[in-house]
Amino acid sequence: MSSRGEHAGTILVIEDDESIREAVVYNLGKEGYRMLAAADGLQGLRLLRRERPDLMVLDLMLPGMDGWKLCEQVREEGYDLPIIVMSARTSDFDKVQLLDLGADDYLTKPVSMSELAARVRANLRRSRTAAGARGAAELVEAGPLVIDPGAHKASVDGRPLELTPRELAVLHYMVRQAPKTVSREEIYQAVWGYEMLHGDRSVDVFVRRLRKKLEEAAPGRTFLQTHYGFGYRFEVLED
Structure with a gap:
């Protein structure tokens, strides 16, 4: 899946709920991003390794490999792309644990698509500013x-x-x-x-x-x- 503005960056969405996955792909695609999507953690990890996206939007409760393990695995393999977690879990413990595993941002479901788009822009801007300074x-x-x-x-x-x-x-x-x-x-x-x-x-x-x-x-x-x-x-x- 891709959008008209591939130059805006590539985003990988890993979400097993089809309606949420399609909504994220559609709404971020309208922002000019090239969109990749996976319905389970293992498929998402394979896409990450092959496509090298600029940012990941990650659900927690995934088949195959859950979001906690996937987040940890991504950091262990040395990928430094921003990771935004979307989850219905609201406890501080879950949020702190995910940040400890290497997530960059956390949004509680139901997620506002405009808020998600704003977080994506902010995380990509920070990531590109850091890369440009190297x-x-x-x-x-x-x-x-x-x-x-x-x-x-x-x-x-x-x-x-x-x-x-x-x-x-x-x-x-x-x-x-x-x-x-x-x-x-x-x-x-x-x-x-x-x-x-x-x-x-x-x-x-x-x-x-x-x-x-x-x-x-x-x-x-x-x-x-x-x-x-x-x-x-x-x-x-x-x-």
Whole structure:
């Protein structure tokens, strides 16, 4: 399936509900995207490997391979495309678990097609901005931390950090804002590209993951400080 504006990007929709799948394909196709669709997780993974789409829209309750496993598998294989999850599950636990597995965004069903289109545009814009900067951006150094935005790499004391694109974007933003404390809303707006919904815990999840990776790479030091009731600050402190 393709649309008139293939240049807009390729989107893979993995959804077992035919009516929802067709609605997503139709509505995003009108936006100028080339559309690919799969009804189960294994078919979706095969399409991903063959077609290399720019973004994935993923359901959770899939036959063959569920959305949790598929999300994890995609990241393990090194694909860094944005993943937007659509699900009727509304618990914070499910959302946090998916973000931990590497999802970039989460929409609760029933999904507004206009909202989905807006999220797709924002995620693609962020992804392309990051890709366009590769090879051109200067190194950022903050104590033992070095970020190379152009190469999509970061290291602590010379030890490479394994970061997802979103993790790197959050860390890069916080380092550039240091020593200022930045609110969750500011981080979300800068990195995700749109306003944070009330109660959204995405920023907290990414900060927690970054803390774990940074502190494992540099024992005895902390990098991301919490300003309770407001937000976070990048500052290297000795334990």
